[in-house]
Amino acid sequence: MRRPAWLDAVEARLDTAAPPSTTDLARELGLNPAWLAQAYRAAIGEGIGETVRRKRVELATSLLRGSDAPAAEIAVAAGFCDQSHMIRAFRSLIGRTPSQVRAEWQAPKRRAR
Known part of the structure; x- marks a missing residue:
């Protein structure tokens, strides 16, 4: 095609x-x-809105893993209107909250030390 x-x-x-x-x-x-x-x-x-949401979640995930910035700042930087909007998008798309994503990323780094 x-x-x-x-x-x-x-x-x-x-x-x-x-x-x-x-x-x-x-x-x-x-x-x-x-x-x-x-x-x-x-x-x-997927729809255009779904693509935009997915891209925002991907960006927020990258920011959560790469910095210690507060989740509210990351939400705005990723294009969400606020932190609660980001949380709802995370739960809907990946079944986890932003804090869970950050904790999952930081746990292996702590064990490696």
Whole structure:
């Protein structure tokens, strides 16, 4: 199956710090928002909102593992509106809280010492 021409542009825009809404994205590309949402899901296997949430969780996970910054700061840096929003996204996507992710990462480092 050939990759749709518009998909690279969509993925590039979703990789930004503040990804646009589906409506804004469709407007930028000259596409119908409903068509874009459906075509994106068919091509990728998840919706645009799911992709944005997953990318935010991935970034937050990396930040949690790489720093001792407070979870609230990490939530904002990863694009969540607040810490509770980040917690809900973590539970929904990976079944763990941010503090559990951080603790799991730090536990092997403590044992290695």
